Structures are given as C-alpha cells and as structure tokens.
Amino acid sequence: MNITRLHVTKQLLNYVRLINNVQRLQRLIPSCGYYSTFTLDAFTSEIFERHKSRYQTNDFPETRIQHCTSANDTDRLPNLTSTELENVFSELLTKNKHKEIEELVVKCQNFRKLLTYATVKKLFRFYSMNGKPQMVVVLQNYCAIVDPKSYRTNGEFLHYLAKAECIKGNSEKGLSILKSCYMKYNSLRSFYRIIFRELIQDSVLNRSEASLVIFKKYVMEFSKEWSDHYPLVCFWHICWSSTWFSDQMLGNELLEMSDVLLDIVGDKATAFSIMALKDFNEDAVVRLLQTLLKYDMMKEYVAVLQVFFNYKLRNRDIRGCAEIIRNCEALGVTLPSDQQGRYIKMLIDGKSKWPKAPTKTQSKDFKLKF
Template identity: 60%
Template sequence: MSAISLQLFMHPRNYVRLLCYVKKYHSFVPNIFYYATTIDPLDVFTQDFQRNKSKIVNVFDVNNLRIRKFMESESNRYDVSMMNEEDLNKILEELQVKSKDKVVKQIVTDCINYSKFINENTVKRLLRHYSNHGKTDMVAVLQKYCAKVDPNFYKRNGEFQHYSAKAQCMRGNSEKGLEILKQSYRTHENLRTFYRIIFKELIQDSVLNRSEASLVIFKKYVLEFSETWEEHYPLICFWYICWSSSWFSDQMLGNELLESSEVLQDIVRDRAVVFSITILRDYNDDAVVRLLQVLLKYNMMAEYTKVLQVLFNFKLKNRDIRGCTEIIKNCEALGVTLPSDQQGRYIKMLITGQQTDSKPTASKNTSSFKLKF
C-alpha cells in the first residue's frame, strides 16, 4: 500500500485514472453483501473473481486510459535543441497544415531561445499563410524570430512589414494595415514591388468581400499613393474592379474616383479601348455601356467612338440584332459614324440572319489590359 500511495503522490493524474475506471468497472466486482448470505462465500468469490479477472485487470491497463488531454499536452512539446534545420522545417510544415498554431508558436519561440535556424523558404511560407488568414500574433512571433536569429534576412526583406500589413487588413483593421504599408513603402524603396503586389491583393479582397467601410479607407489610400509618389497603378486597379463590378455601390465609388483624380481620367481616356476589349471577354457589356457614359460625361468623343465600335463588333459577333440597332440609333443621335465594313456586316445580318467570320477590327492593334505591376 505504501508503494501505491507513493505512485499516486508522484503522479497526480493517477487519481483521475483511478476514479474514472473504478466508476466505470465497479459492476465487474461482486457485491460483498451477496457473499455474506451464501453457504461458502470464499468459493463463490473465487469463482466470480476468476470469471471477471481480465476485465478487472483492464481497469488499470495504461493503454486503455482515456486521458487524451494529458497525453496531448506532453506530446506537443518538442525538444528544439536536438533538432537540425531539416527536422524543424518538416515539423513546422506538418503543424501548419494541421493548424497547430500554438505548437508552431512555441517551436518558433524555442528557436529564438536556442538560436536555431529555420529555412528562409519555410519562414516566408509561414508568413504568407498566417498573413492571408489574418493571424497577426503568428506574424509577429515570426518577425521577432527573424529579428533576433537572422537579422540580415530580416532587414533584407523590410522587416516583413508587408506581411504584417496584410494580416491587419485581413483581420478587418484596414486603416492600421494600410498605414503600415504606406510607411514601409516610404522607407524601403527597393521593396516597392512587393508592396504593390500586396496592395493589389488587398484591393481585390476588399471589393470582392463587400466591405463598405474598407472601400472608403482604400479610396483614401489609393489617392494618397497616386498624389504623393505618383504611384498610379493601385488607383487604376481599384477603379477597374469597381467599374467592372455588378454592384451599384462599387460603380458609384468608381465614378467618385474619376471625379477626384484628373490623372485617372487621363489614364481611362488612353486605355478605354483596351479596358473595353478586356471586359468583353467576360461578356460584361454592361460595364462597357457605363464606360461610354463616362466618356460622354468628360467629353471624350474620339475615345467614345472607338469604344462604340468595339461594342458594335461584340454585338455583331453574338448576332444581337437588337443591340446593334440600338447602337445605330445612338450613332444617329450623336452624329457618330460607324465604319462602312461594320455597317455592311450589320445589313447582311439583317438580311440573312447570319454573321460573317470577321474579327473585331479594333482588337487587331490592341494588347490586353492585365492587372500586373
């Protein structure tokens, strides 16, 4: 008994084991009051004990103990001091896939304490993953690791502030995230390509996820980037996504951007035909109609005529007689003349109901617009 008491004292979890399994298997032990009334209680007790012996032994079988919580807490502890770089990379990758964030955080913290190196590609992969999921605490611990264990890698990548900015935005803190991005853009000129990519991804995510509050904040920052550093591409990306959106609020925001920026007006004028051809590949002719209205509003008649020809070709190709007729009426009202070949194809379609194999003329000398930096 003293030995058993000592084991219980040394391992408090044994109390939990004993209570759980005595409660579960108490029915296997014969009732003592039954033996008090039998003729030969010793023989009966012996027989019952032999019959239930295997079940009683299983009560104290370590392999059957349901203490998963205790076992997991022990197995989650990794001895980083004994691991090489390959082992660390493998374990961190497996834990990240399993979403074991607390364990990853503990391992990274131990790497700081033991000055253990993690492969640079693994660090970047973890930063991308956690920033995309808005886990700012995990990004922060990885930044701390790089700052202390691999400071050259840390400085060379701009202290990984672009990942911190993205994590904040993905978490819903757009103002804080974009402010971090702006400060990084100002400080690290050699890394501005990375910051543009992050900015573009954040714009797309904000518009597609319908965050009205974030859209207002993004409008402020794209205009600031354009005015302060003459960095116009975030402004173009933001306007393009709003213009091509099917949501009325996005379209109105795109119109507000045009009114706020003369630079954007000039870019839209120069790239109107390219925008139209690109968006028509997605059969979004409503966006082209809205662009025609914008060109009329700012009295860009030469660009209006070119875009109208692109739209007319699109209607001809899809045998949309009604759409072609509306464009013809519009041309007559505005005094705009379509090329003779387009008019001939339209007349032929009216007569025969067939469309020629001619490709849109406006697309021959025009390259596609792509949202790339």
C-alpha cells in the first residue's frame, strides 16, 4: 500500500514539475500570431499550490537580464514585474554597466513601465552622488513621461541634477539650478535648504577654493533676496570650525559682510561653543571668544567663557583654568561663584589630571533651527 502511494505521489510531483516548466516557458517565449490557453482544474491547482514552493526560486535568471537589456529583445520587457526590474537595475549597478542602465531606462520609458519609487530614487541618488548629470537627465525624462505626478511633486527632481553638477565640479551651474528650484517650488524650500547645506559641506571638505567663492556668492544672495539665512549660517559655521586658516579667514569675511549673520552668531554663540567642545575643538571656541570680543559682545562673551571654563574644570585642566582666570581679571569679568569654588577645590586637592590631546574628529552634519 505504501509503495503504491509513493508511486502515485511521485507521479503527481512529476506532473506539477511539468506544469511549472510549461508556465515558465510561456512567460519567456515571445507572443506568437496565435493565442493558447492553459487551464488547470481545481484538483490540479490544489496540488500545484501545495508543491510549487519546491520548484520556485527567487534567483533572477541571467538570461532574462541579457534579454531585457538587449536592443533586439524589447518584446520581453513588458512581461517583467516591478520587482524583477528592480533586481535587474541592482545587478547592472553592481557591475557598473551604466550604458545598459541608460538603455533600459529608455526602454521602460517607451513601454510606459512604472518602476517603483525606491528603484528610481536609488538610481537618482547613485548618479547624483557620482557626478553624472547626463544620467540624471535621462531619469528625469523617464519620470516626466511615465510618472508625471511624482515628477511634479518632487520638483522635477532638479535637486539631483544640481547635486550632480556640483559633484562634477560645475558649482556655478549646480547652484544656479538649485536657486531656480528654490524660486519655483516654494513648498520644497526647507528641503532645498538641506541640499544646500550638504553641498556646502562637500565643497569645504573637498578643499575647492574656486567653489568656495561661488558658494559665498550664493549664500549671500539667499540671505539678501529671500531673507533665508540658514545657508549663510551653515557656510560660516563650517568655515569657523575648520582647521584651515583660509577657511577661518573666509568665515571672518562673512561676519564683516552680514550684520544679520553677526547677530545670529551672537545669539547662538553658547550653542556653537558647546557643539565645538563636543568635538574637542577648543581652538574654534577661542576664535569665537576673540570674535565676540572684537565686536564688543560682552554678554555673549561671558556666556561662552563660562562654558569653556566649565569644560576645563571637567577635564581638571589647571593650566587652562588659570589662563581663563587671568583673562577674566584683565577684562574685569567675573565668573560664577560655583565655578570659582570648584576651581579652588581643585587647586587644594592638587590632583591635576593633564588631559591627553584628544583626537579631533570630522564635524558631524551641522543642524541649526531658528
């Protein structure tokens, strides 16, 4: 009995395997001049559903990738699902086959194949970060035809084009595109401010002197024309916290050019100093103190000095505390009594823990809300 049952089950499994292979061939073979139907009765369908997991695989056949990227096999593209297309693009990106990606995007555009938003965003991000504006334009054209609603909602994806141009080295063209986006799409301005901040960071960290001059021009335009001072503050902040003398001088120039920036720096001086000390950037705090003293902002100067003195106390830096005390005496500034008490106690204890020179890390993304 068991032998007979085993024989019957084996026959059913072979039948299911045959059905699965026929259905797979139907998907792969291009449409012919006649139509064929393949129906399953209820009993066969139940068997197939029960055992199909044994024969299905998530691997995407290499032959299908070749078919859908070949210029002579465009008839296979309409049969691919969005998930399959996503796998194709991921595979092509891994292999750096950018020409094939461009051809496939154009084919999807011609066949009105709607890609998932995740796939489109992945391609936009990759080519913008790698400075390939021509590929960004190809993707823009696809979205404009196949998904016009998303195209308009995302501001024609022009921010990707602006980033691609800046990464490529065309800062003037890239920032000009970003400026036009800012003017055209009011609802996306907060988003464009973030893009501007990222571009500023890339420019300063990549040590592009020519780009710095261009960025200086545009941050001043944003501040004067639209009273949007966030890009200006971000630009000043990264120049101020930089270890390069040329960047620091550029930050000083910005303060001389903009009274609004000077007021914001004075108002946020304590926050700036705390952020700098978290990165162990004591030199930046000293420069900020000098700036506040230069512009006679004594109230802000005392507030930052107290933060700096507290930092020295926490690190038990007797020498640093002594220098701040002498500076206060010269300027006639008085520190809070609790800080003075902690300093005296540290002197009495005589336990000087000379801090090791901390390793300075790159500043994290600068975020400021005002």
